[in-house]
Amino acid sequence: xxxxxxxxxxxxxxxxxxxxxxxxxxxxxxxxxxxxxxxxxxxxxxxxxxxxxxxxxxxxxxxxxxxxxxxxxxxxxxxxxxxxxxxxxxxxxxxxxxxxxxxxxxxxxxxxxxxxxxxxxxxxxxxxxxxxxxxxxxxxxxxxxxxxxxxxxxxxxxxxxxxxxxxxxxxxxxxxxxxxxxxxxxxxxxxxxxxxxxxxxxxxxxxxxxxxxxxxxxxxxxxxxxxxxxxxxxxxxxxxxxxxxxxxxxxxxxxxxxxxxxxxxxxxxxxxxxxxxxxxxxxxxx
Amino acid sequence: xxxxxxxxxxxxxxxxxxxxxxxxxxxxxxxxxxxxxxxxxxxxxxxxxxxxxxxxxxxxxxxxxxxxxxxxxxxxxxxxxxxxxxxxxxxxxxxxxxxxxxxxxxxxxxxxxxxxxxxxxxxxxxxxxxxxxxxxxxxxxxxxxxxxxxxxxxxxxxxxxxxxxxxxxxxxxxxxxxxxxxxxxxxxxxxxxxxxxxxxxxxxxxxxxxxxxxxxxxxxxxxxxxxxxxxxxxxxxxxxxxxxxxxxxxxxxxxxxxxxxxxxxxxx
Numbered sequence: 424x425x426x427x428x429x430x431x432x433x434x435x436x437x438x439x440x441x442x443x444x445x446x447x448x449x450x451x452x453x454x455x456x457x458x459x460x461x462x463x464x465x466x467x468x469x470x471x472x473x474x475x476x477x478x479x480x481x482x483x484x485x486x487x488x489x490x491x492x493x494x495x496x497x498x499x500x501x502x503x504x505x506x507x508x509x510x511x512x513x514x515x516x517x518x519x520x521x522x523x524x525x526x527x528x529x530x531x532x533x534x535x536x537x538x539x540x541x542x543x544x545x546x547x548x549x550x551x552x553x554x555x556x557x558x559x560x561x562x563x564x565x566x567x568x569x570x571x572x573x574x575x576x577x578x579x580x581x582x583x584x585x586x587x588x589x590x591x592x593x594x595x596x597x598x599x600x601x602x603x604x605x606x607x608x609x610x611x612x613x614x615x616x617x618x619x620x621x622x623x624x625x626x627x628x629x630x631x632x633x634x635x636x637x638x639x640x641x642x643x644x645x646x647x648x649x650x651x652x653x654x655x656x657x658x659x660x661x662x663x664x665x666x667x668x669x670x671x672x673x674x675x676x677x678x679x680x681x682x683x684x685x686x687x688x689x690x691x692x693x694x695x696x697x698x699x700x701x702x703x704x705x706x707x708x709x
Numbered sequence: 710x711x712x713x714x715x716x717x718x719x720x721x722x723x724x725x726x727x728x729x730x731x732x733x734x735x736x737x738x739x740x741x742x743x744x745x746x747x748x749x750x751x752x753x754x755x756x757x758x759x760x761x762x763x764x765x766x767x768x769x770x771x772x773x774x775x776x777x778x779x780x781x782x783x784x785x786x787x788x789x790x791x792x793x794x795x796x797x798x799x800x801x802x803x804x805x806x807x808x809x810x811x812x813x814x815x816x817x818x819x820x821x822x823x824x825x826x827x828x829x830x831x832x833x834x835x836x837x838x839x840x841x842x843x844x845x846x847x848x849x850x851x852x853x854x855x856x857x858x859x860x861x862x863x864x865x866x867x868x869x870x871x872x873x874x875x876x877x878x879x880x881x882x883x884x885x886x887x888x889x890x891x892x893x894x895x896x897x898x899x900x901x902x903x904x905x906x907x908x909x910x911x912x913x914x915x916x917x918x919x920x921x922x923x924x925x926x927x928x929x930x931x932x933x934x935x936x937x938x939x940x941x942x943x944x945x946x947x948x949x950x951x952x953x954x955x956x957x958x959x960x961x962x963x964x965x966x967x968x969x970x971x972x973x974x975x976x977x
Contacts, residue, residue: 459882459973542813547741559727
């Protein structure tokens with residue numbers, strides 16, 4: 424019997440199981456502070472923070488999101504601005520705490536997440552110094568960094584600028600440096616949040632190629648977040664779509680995902696308007 | 710409680726390379742563009758010290774029996790006070806100032822506290838060496854017990870960090886309380902024997918001074934360095950114990966609340 428792609432997918436080990444995950448945020452500043460004080464008081468008495476229904480000014484940034492991430496997958500998370508993509512990534516990376524649900528992690532030793540590429544870089548320090556700084560932030564020790572230094576320099580293709588201050592780098596160069604350090608941490612789970620948006624096409628192509636090779640190793644998976652849908656075609660082996668905090672799509676067929684996403688974005692528009700918008704998006708993205 | 714400290718320690722050990730890098734960035738970063746660079750770390754305290762030498766020459770009246778020349782007394786007192794206040798300032802701002810970084814990276818928040826502490830110790834040690842020279846110039850003679858001076862500052866460090874950790878969390882959600890605490894810390898200097906002697910007769914103030922733990926924590930270190938004797942050892946030990954317990958409490962509070970409170974940091 425010939426194995427289909429779909430079947431081999433389901434046989435693979437589940438690395439992360441996101442179960443009915445919800446996260447609330449507050450829209451109004453003072454209410455946000457007030458709820459914060461209440462939570463701090465509850466927590467100082469050893470109680471859990473408020474986990475009941477939404478209070479005034481609150482909304483679900485994520486609402487009952489569930490999906491599995493398998494070994495060897497490159498999962499693309501797409502959705503419009505404010506659909507909860509980054510929040511979801513921060514929950515998986517352990518930066519935010521869950522309000523409801525669970526995230527089960529199975530055999531992941533190292534997680535590396537890149538949100539803002541510049542985070543933690545110091546503009547007055549040289550590229551080389553920033554490699555050490557950034558690497559240390561990803562949890563590398565001095566010894567590990569020394570071993571990986573050649574790889575980082577080679578991958579970033581920044582040899583000639585290594586001794587210039589990073590403040591003089593273009594945003595694309597900073598992205599290359601940070602991305603190279605992140606990938607050198609050799610994570611089991613690699614989370615990339617819009618981090619490749621600024622790199623030049625050549626570097627991006629190289630990263631995508633590298634990622635596809637990367638996940639062929641045992642016990643590796645990648646999640647990347649984007650709202651540039653063309654990127655999805657390039658690498659993803661699975662796509663999930665978020666819409667206002669809800670997961671509305673989960674499939675391994677990238678082309679089908681794109682069509683679904685665009686149609687969803689345009690729902691509620693008249694037939695005629697939808698046609699023109701669709702054409703415009705296609706002209707822009709394809 | 711032992712577990713909490715052990716946890717903290719092993720967490721910091723795993724990230725010791727990061728702590729080193731961050732300390733380097735803080736110390737060297739400020740002077741990166743300067744041609745004389747780290748020399749500023751010596752020049753600035755030297756200038757501050759010159760002020761006191763000039764004051765001494767001018768002959769300032771000594772308020773109360775300070776035991777050593779008044780300018781020397783004030784110089785030493787203010788530097789110990791500064792030791793306490795500066796660690797409070799840097800630790801209490803850690804979440805508000807570095808919160809943006811903390812929601813981008815998943816390293817433990819205590820790493821930044823450790824970095825602030827190390828930077829603080831370096832920033833304190835350099836002027837201290839100069840201050841000691843000036844004290845010698847003023848005729849202060851040190852004894853062997855003076856060598857214990859750095860160790861005697863530990864309770865002050867713990868107390869500053871403890872208040873700092875609590876305020877760091879509150880600074881994100883309870884701005885009004887923090888403004889009050891910040892101002893209170895400044896006023897605290899005037900109700901602590903820093904620019905006057907501990908045995909001053911000043912009505913209600915005398916009573917307050919007597920119950921102010923800083924009277925003992927600062928006074929003990931000051932007298933240890935300047936005269937090699939112990940100021941109110943029982944009061945010092947009691948306050949030290951309270952400071953240590955308060956530190957453990959504040960650490961537990963910080964660890965329990967910092968993560969969630971950071972989600973409410975709006976300016977990211």
